[in-house]
Amino acid sequence: MDKLHSDIFSFQLSLKNDMQYHTPVLLDEVIKNLAIKPDGVYADGTLGGGGHAEAILTACPTCRLIGIDRDGEAIEYAGNRLKPYADRFTAVRGNFKDIDAILDGLNVNRIDGALLDLGISSRQIDSAERGFAYSADAPLDMRMDKRQSLTARDVVNGYGEAELVRLLKEYGEEDFARGIARAIVRGRTIRPIETTGELARIVTEAVPKKFRFGGAPKKTFQAVRIEVNAELDGLQEALQCYIDRLKTGGRLAVISFHSLEDRAGKTVFKYNATDCVCDKSLPVCVCGHRAGVKQICGPVRATEREIADNPRSASAKLRVVEKL
Numbered sequence: 001m002d003k004l005h006s007d008i009f010s011f012q013l014s015l016k017n018d019m020q021y022h023t024p025v026l027l028d029e030v031i032k033n034l035a036i037k038p039d040g041v042y043a044d045g046t047l048g049g050g051g052h053a054e055a056i057l058t059a060c061p062t063c064r065l066i067g068i069d070r071d072g073e074a075i076e077y078a079g080n081r082l083k084p085y086a087d088r089f090t091a092v093r094g095n096f097k098d099i100d101a102i103l104d105g106l107n108v109n110r111i112d113g114a115l116l117d118l119g120i121s122s123r124q125i126d127s128a129e130r131g132f133a134y135s136a137d138a139p140l141d142m143r144m145d146k147r148q149s150l151t152a153r154d155v156v157n158g159y160g161e162a163e164l165v166r167l168l169k170e171y172g173e174e175d176f177a178r179g180i181a182r183a184i185v186r187g188r189t190i191r192p193i194e195t196t197g198e199l200a201r202i203v204t205e206a207v208p209k210k211f212r213f214g215g216a217p218k219k220t221f222q223a224v225r226i227e228v229n230a231e232l233d234g235l236q237e238a239l240q241c242y243i244d245r246l247k248t249g250g251r252l253a254v255i256s257f258h259s260l261e262d263r264a265g266k267t268v269f270k271y272n273a274t275d276c277v278c279d280k281s282l283p284v285c286v287c288g289h290r291a292g293v294k295q296i297c298g299p300v301r302a303t304e305r306e307i308a309d310n311p312r313s314a315s316a317k318l319r320v321v322e323k324l
């Protein structure tokens with residue numbers, strides 16, 4: 001076992017011994033493909049519980065890390081966890097899409113690498129009172145950033161039926177979007193839908209019986225969560241900002257958990273890795289576009305062993321590019 005893999009292995013063991021921490025998804029693959037440089041400056045745009053962040057800081061004892069999260073609880077939790085690295089770790093509460101302003105505010109011009117582990121954290125799902133999980137009954141909230149006013153309750157009770165159909169189809173890829181939207185609108189005319197349990201029951205009853213296995217409300221909850229947190233708005237533009245901020249040889253790693261996030265990464269990475277982006281019908285190149293990155297890997301999936309340990313990793317896909 002080489003030094004890097006032995007460090008990762010002992011880090012994973014320490015995570016297993018400390019059950020308050022969830023093992024980060026695709027940890028080994030992220031650390032290997034970020035190819036962390038001594039004295040390098042890195043950004044983790046989705047700090048969460050700080051698992052990937054700690055592995056980055058451990059993989060190279062001289063690198064510096066800026067950890068961003070819009071969830072105040074994540075910042076507090078990861079901030080405590082990463083106190084031993086305080087001389088080279090900075091936590092920023094903010095939206096990773098504001099990377100330009102965040103780096104400017106820290107007087108950082110270019111970075112050697114960045115990680116975006118998109119979506120919600122296990123801690124957020126497991127905190128029933130945050131309203132992300134359909135397996136627990138709690139107020140319909142789903143805000144990653146509690147400073148924002150829009151909640152899942154507002155979406156579920158305030159959006160018109162057509163709008164609900166659109167987001168269920170687009171963000172949830174839900175086959176029964178029309179029936180579910182109709183049931184939600186019917187349900188809320190009696191009284192507002194206040195809790196995750198009420199929403200889960202309405203959705204389950206709107207799905208034909210033979211399709212109710214494996215969590216019928218899952219896609220609806222995903223769609224509402226994406227809408228509440230505007231997760232896909234400006235994602236492609238944000239990925240472009242991260243690429244623009246990389247030094248030559250710097251790497252950007254993106255982990256996605258559903259096809260819409262993955263499509264955003266794939267599109268931006270492909271565009272940046274392509275020389276000419278002219279319409280195929282043109283006989284000669286008129287765009288002058290030149291590839292600015294090369295694809296390092298992707299999509300990398302979790303191993304069967306990781307999926308058995310952490311079923312959430314089953315849908316994870318890692319893509320990594322390097323700045324030319």
Ligand SMILES: C[S@@+](CC[C@H](N)C(=O)[O-])C[C@H]1O[C@@H](n2cnc3c(N)ncnc32)[C@H](O)[C@@H]1O
Binds near residue numbers: 045049051069117120
């Ligand atoms: C999948 S978790 C990251 C887990 C983390 N890699 C770890 O090792 O614990 C995603 C985190 O990103 C945060 N997040 C999602 N979208 C964000 C955004 N646009 N800006 C900042 N943080 C965001 C969420 O609040 C959540 O804490």
